[in-house]
Amino acid sequence: MLKVGWFSTGRGQGSRNLLRAVMEQKRAGELEIEIPFVFCNWDNTEEENPRREQRQMFFDLVASYNIPLITLSWKKFLPELRAKDENAWRLEYGREMRRLISYEFDVGMLAGYMLWVDDETCRKYRLLNLHPALPDGPKGTWQEVIWKLIEQGAEEQGAMIHICTEDWDRGPPVSYCRFPIRGGEYDVLWRRMDEKLSKQSLEKIRAEEGIEEPLFKKIREDGSRRELPLIVDTLKAISKGEIDLDKVSEPIDLSEEVERRLQEGGF
Secondary structure: OEEEEEEOOOOOHHHHHHHHHHHHHHHOOOOOEEOOOEEEOOOOOOOOOOOHHHHHHHHHHHHHOOOOEEEOOOOOOOHHHHHHOHHHHHHHHHHHHHHHOOOOOOEEEEOOOOOOOOHHHHHHOOEEEEEOOOOOOOOOOHHHHHHHHHHHOOOEEEEEEEEOOOOHHHOOEEEEEEEEOOOOHHHHHHHHHHHHHOOOOHHHHHHHHHHHOHHHHHHHHHHHHHHHHHHHHHHHHHHOOOOOHHHOOOOEEOHHHHHHHHHHOOO
């Protein structure tokens, strides 16, 4: 059985949905995995913690599955060093995190984990990260990715799971799914975007409308819907030996499986 270490910042509903989806598929017999621990880079005793309630809901969810929770507050860990030398602090944080994680696991899943992982941790463990773009797509945060797609007038979007390396978002891709962002409702939203661009710059639209811009929002929503089934089907493929993380050459296209799960519901 595949042992999956789970890493999450637990900052909102998305983090809960990721864990819940995997556990529900496990209970349904779809996934032959075990989650020996969940690691969070907050402990929820921090003074400045605007997501305290959301994070407690995540902690409660972890407890409901009887999964051991390991926490190491990034805000409380060596704050003087972090203020003076962030790179040195990251190395120390990684060292302490590795000490705390005493459980054996085959692969780590960064599922809504918002802290940059240090190089030594990337080298020691096989860690997988979700990146909201196709393997040949834009790098950066999901916001940066979508604005870049709009700037390029892209035809499609997707998401991928890749192995974490020292070169963060550029580790070898393991799996991906793709979907069109043209046709139907998209064509209407692209025309509206073109009309706005004829009067003002994309930078101004980005500053004034942000993530509420309709085309941007539609791309984000459709991408987010596919992240859950992509993670589930990737872990399933790894557990069945269809993906060998030691011999990754070309990423596997899971678009059909992801679309099937969306049509069947449950995600």
